[in-house]
Amino acid sequence: MIKKIFYGWWIVLACSLIGFYMGGAIFYGFTAFFEPIREEFGWSYTQISFAASLRGLEMGIFAPLVGFLVDRFGSRTLIFWGTITVGFGLILLSRTQSLAMFYGSFLLIAFGAGGCAMVVTMAAVANWFHKNVGIALGVMASGVGASGLMVPLIVQLIDVSGWRTTLIILGLGMWIMGIPLSFIIRNRPEQYGYLPDGISPSDRMPHLENQHTGVKGVEIGFKEALKKRSFLYLIIVDAIRMMIVAAVVIHVMPYLSSLGLPRVTAGLVAGAIPLSSIIGRFGFGWLGDVFDKKYVMAWTFCIISLGMLAFCYVQVIWIAFVFLLLFSPGYGGGIVLRGAILREYFGRNSFGKMIGITMGSASIGGIIGPTLAGWAFDTFGSYHLIWLVFCGLSSLAIYLALKIKRDIGSETT
Secondary structure (H helix, E strand, O other): OOOOOOHHHHHHHHHHHHHHHHHHHHHHHHHHHHHHHHHHHOOOHHHHHHHHHHHHHHHOOHHHHHHHHHHHHOHHHHHHHHHHHHHHHHHHHOOOOOHHHHHHHHHHHHHHHOOOOHHHHHHHHHHHOOOOHHHHHHHHHHHHHHHHHHHHHHHHHHHHHOHHHHHHHHHHHHHHHHHHHHOOOOOOHHHHOOOHHHOOHHHHHHHHOOOOOOOOOEOOOHHHHHOOHHHHHHHHHHHHHHHHHHHHHHHHHHHHHHOOOOHHHHHHHHHHHHHHHHHHHHHHHHHHHHOOHHHHHHHHHHHHHHHHHHHOOOOOHHHHHHHHHHHHHHHHHHHHHHHHHHHHHHOOOOHHHHHHHHHHHHHHHHHHHHHHHHHHHHHHOOOHHHHHHHHHHHHHHHHHHHOOOOOHHHEOO
16 A cells, blocks of 8 residues: 655645745846846946845745744745735836835735745744654755746846836746645644654654654743844844845846856856755755754855855856855755754744744845945945955854754753
8 A cells, every 4th residue: 555645745845836936036036137127227236236135024024923923824824815915016016117116016025925935834844844854844945946947037038028028927927826836735734633744643752752862852932932042143143144145146147247247147157056055955954854953054154155255256167166066055055954943942833933033033134135245346346345255254154053052951741
């Protein structure tokens, strides 16, 4: 008799596909719109970068609120309404006639994205897994990485149909894909006769034992978690990662164009960034299930730092490959480990709230990074200095990641 697939993996697949489209349409793909919009309106790099940063508010002001809502109402409802709102936002963005309308469209997109971004999908997956949470989050996050496949297609669509028509197509696609997938999501396995990982209730005690240390599952209340230094360190580490990643993702095509690379080549590199991050999302997710997650996270920042150093000299083609092989797996692994550390060190009862606070704080970095990179180019005519600054910040993140500790005293029995 063929063993039935645990339903949690269908949730992982649905969240992965949602992440794929969201990542391509409103995060990684925006770099392709940067230059056409600048050519039409004449806005500065700083003005456009700030608008793109507003999209990151789904992980900012909205993220803590979304974290509370997902714990209260579940992931399915938020994803359903989020996809509808994002679709409207993309279509509104296609009608932009002024900078104020440009900013307003991004705020609407950010509001909708809050309902179907990583805060919600990570909470949905974390509720269904414990022992295999690292690999489950890795598979889910790999969908976002695969969204790099959309970037060359978006570049081609813009070149053929214009940036406005492309945004309308992306908005309609958001509805076509996102709405049906939202109905696959379920909130907690206990409602369907399972425990996390598909374990039956009779196997509850073995399931709760940590496979590495033999200790019981950890459950720390939300208010108690806010007092933990380890939670603060994780927040700062994620803010640094998001600052660097958002700056690189938004500015990669303008940066490569400033070095004289053709637009098609720059688009391929931009698409390769999330694609090559899949290595880290899978690989570091698996390593986090085998080794202490904080040490694995520290290693992700080691290779991010080396990748940023290579990015400074990416005009040499083989250096571009070095950058992609270091930077992308590093940041991809960090995305997975953030949720895995929260799940293992603090539990799942308040996971939505904690991931919301973490990603909300990280979004401050996500707003500062691209805007600072745009300002650096407007001021100095080069990105070189800001990339070196980000390289140094990665080293600080390594130190803070190593200071994250498990609170043994809060383990459940």
